[in-house]
Amino acid sequence: MKTVKLSIIYPVNKITAPIVSTLIKKYNLEINILHADISLTKVGTLVADITGAESDIAAALQYIGDAGVEYRIFTSKLIWDEKRCVHCGACTAVCPSDALTMSHEDWSLQFNREKCVVCGLCTKACPLSVMSLA
Amino acid sequence: MAKTIREINERIRTGTAVILTAEEIIGMVKEKGVAETARNVDVVTTGTFGPMCSSGAFLNFGHSTPGIRMNKVWLNDVPAYAGIAAVDAYLGATEMSETLGMQYGGAHVIEELVAGKDVELRAESYGTDCYPRRKIRTTINRNNINQAYMFNPRNAYQNYSAATNSTEKIMYTYMGTLLPKFGNVTYSTSGELSPLLNDPEYRTVGIGTRIFLGGTQGFVAWEGTQHDPGQVRLENGTPAAQAGTLAVIGDLKKMDSRYIRAAVYEKYGVSLFVGIGIPIPLLDEDMVRRTAVTNRDIMTQVVDKSGRENLNLRVTYEQLHSGSIEINGKKVSTAPLSSLKMAREIAANLKGWMEKGEFLLTEPVAPLPMHTTRLNRLEIRGDFHEDR
Numbered sequence: 001m002k003t004v005k006l007s008i009i010y011p012v013n014k015i016t017a018p019i020v021s022t023l024i025k026k027y028n029l030e031i032n033i034l035h036a037d038i039s040l041t042k043v044g045t046l047v048a049d050i051t052g053a054e055s056d057i058a059a060a061l062q063y064i065g066d067a068g069v070e071y072r073i074f075t076s077k078l079i080w081d082e083k084r085c086v087h088c089g090a091c092t093a094v095c096p097s098d099a100l101t102m103s104h105e106d107w108s109l110q111f112n113r114e115k116c117v118v119c120g121l122c123t124k125a126c127p128l129s130v131m132s133l134a
Numbered sequence: 135m136a137k138t139i140r141e142i143n144e145r146i147r148t149g150t151a152v153i154l155t156a157e158e159i160i161g162m163v164k165e166k167g168v169a170e171t172a173r174n175v176d177v178v179t180t181g182t183f184g185p186m187c188s189s190g191a192f193l194n195f196g197h198s199t200p201g202i203r204m205n206k207v208w209l210n211d212v213p214a215y216a217g218i219a220a221v222d223a224y225l226g227a228t229e230m231s232e233t234l235g236m237q238y239g240g241a242h243v244i245e246e247l248v249a250g251k252d253v254e255l256r257a258e259s260y261g262t263d264c265y266p267r268r269k270i271r272t273t274i275n276r277n278n279i280n281q282a283y284m285f286n287p288r289n290a291y292q293n294y295s296a297a298t299n300s301t302e303k304i305m306y307t308y309m310g311t312l313l314p315k316f317g318n319v320t321y322s323t324s325g326e327l328s329p330l331l332n333d334p335e336y337r338t339v340g341i342g343t344r345i346f347l348g349g350t351q352g353f354v355a356w357e358g359t360q361h362d363p364g365q366v367r368l369e370n371g372t373p374a375a376q377a378g379t380l381a382v383i384g385d386l387k388k389m390d391s392r393y394i395r396a397a398v399y400e401k402y403g404v405s406l407f408v409g410i411g412i413p414i415p416l417l418d419e420d421m422v423r424r425t426a427v428t429n430r431d432i433m434t435q436v437v438d439k440s441g442r443e444n445l446n447l448r449v450t451y452e453q454l455h456s457g458s459i460e461i462n463g464k465k466v467s468t469a470p471l472s473s474l475k476m477a478r479e480i481a482a483n484l485k486g487w488m489e490k491g492e493f494l495l496t497e498p499v500a501p502l503p504m505h506t507t508r509l510n511r512l513e514i515r516g517d518f519h520e521d522r
């Protein structure tokens with residue numbers, strides 16, 4: 001079993017393609033959707049962790065490509081240098097997936113890696129450069 | 135029953151003063167009422183830790199042999215203002231490096247000096263009879279220069295407008311990254327914990343007030359630049375947008391780099407996070423009421439940073455803290471830019487200093503102005519060319 005983090009980009013004319021259901025049914029994959037931005041009128045994106053047998057994942061990626069839908073595999077991950085963080089919250093202003101939020105208890109920054117789509121926006125928005133991609 | 139600062143100081147000295155933070159006082163007043171709180175509590179401590187661009191430091195490097203009348207100075211390639219006496223300079227926090235641009239600036243040099251690190255000093259001169267040397271290169275740190283004191287012309291803004299962006303394009307501002315079409319709102323005040331929101335009409339904070347500045351004891355030196363006490367105020371006296379400001383001074387050599395941090399705002403430039411805490415003596419019931427102010431009672435305006443739309447929108451800090459507000463019927467997420475976590479730490483530290491008798495209150499030498507004259511605007515009288 002293996003898990004890859006994937007962003008799937010649907011062109012406008014493929015918005016209704018049954019990609020996710022096919023991945024589940026035909027390729028026995030487990031799909032954990034982290035972020036979805038899909039509407040009928042514009043390019044849609046879906047970010048998900050996909051878990052299954054290595055061969056099934058390979059076949060599934062082949063299928064997605066053949067269906068005329070683009071995908072990107074995340075290879076990097078976000079590194080938060082927590083010791084240098086001042087918990088100002090500036091990064092939460094740009095995080096598209098709610099991976100970065102402020103605790104309403106002690107107002108410290110909370111990072112939920114599961115939800116991170118590795119977009120890198122916070123690395124630029126952080127005034128102390130404590131976020132980086134690696 | 136009114137108290138004097140002298141009486142409170144006596145209690146601080148003998149370890150009997152009762153000190154609460156500006157958050158703790160809220161619960162106390164709710165539970166015990168204003169009169170009993172006024173009898174029992176002596177001081178409220180406040181705190182703020184946010185980006186404060188209008189900051190910098192005066193430095194005196196000491197003389198070399200032969201001497202130099204420095205007229206151009208760089209610290210780690212960041213220019214400092216040398217148009218003062220021979221080896222004096224003022225390093226502004228937002229000044230940018232001539233080699234690294236806005237990635238590194240005066241704020242970073244200040245943070246490194248506070249942390250005790252070595253900094254490269256380069257200076258040039260035209261040479262005079264009494265100061266013949268024309269160039270010098272050396273390293274300085276906080277221990278081998280004479281004076282290093284922070285003098286920040288405008289800190290501790292009393293309230294500040296929240297920012298948003300109505301345009302189709304992302305905006306990079308000193309209020310952080312503003313996403314298009316009202317994609318987010320940023321705000322930068324510690325609300326009910328903020329120093330000047332707890333003494334909104336400057337009854338106790340004035341020139342000469344001893345404060346927590348960057349981890350050591352500093353002072354209020356003057357009204358800050360752009361001090362605007364005539365701002366529209368709510369019934370409780372707090373201003374509905376930016377109003378009062380403070381010029382503050384303190385010994386950089388004694389500061390702690392935990393409370394002085396350099397910052398870079400993308401495509402905007404360099405700034406400096408400054409930690410400030412101000413004690414508010416509870417002289418009477420009026421001051422108890424002032425310091426018991428909550429995020430629900432403090433408002434600010436929301437401003438479209440593109441200047442395109444006049445939103446005419448006022449929100450409370452409670453709403454801003456909740457994580458979202460409504461703009462034109464749409465739910466928009468809010469994000470802070472100043473650290474409430476650090477502001478709490480500062481208010482708690484200041485409280486600790488007083489409990490240990492290490493920090494005494496001061497009577498202001500002179501009050502901060504409370505005039506109603508509003509700020510001047512700069513008229514544009516034309517362009518100019520390089521050759522003029």
Ligand code: SF4
Pocket residue numbers: 084085086087088089090091092109125126127128129130131
């Ligand atoms: S912007 Fe940077 S310093 Fe501020 S909370 Fe986020 S990671 Fe921490």
Ligand code: SF4
Pocket residue numbers: 078094095096097098099100115116117118119120121122123
């Ligand atoms: S890279 Fe940063 S901004 Fe992007 S999703 Fe992850 S945490 Fe959020």
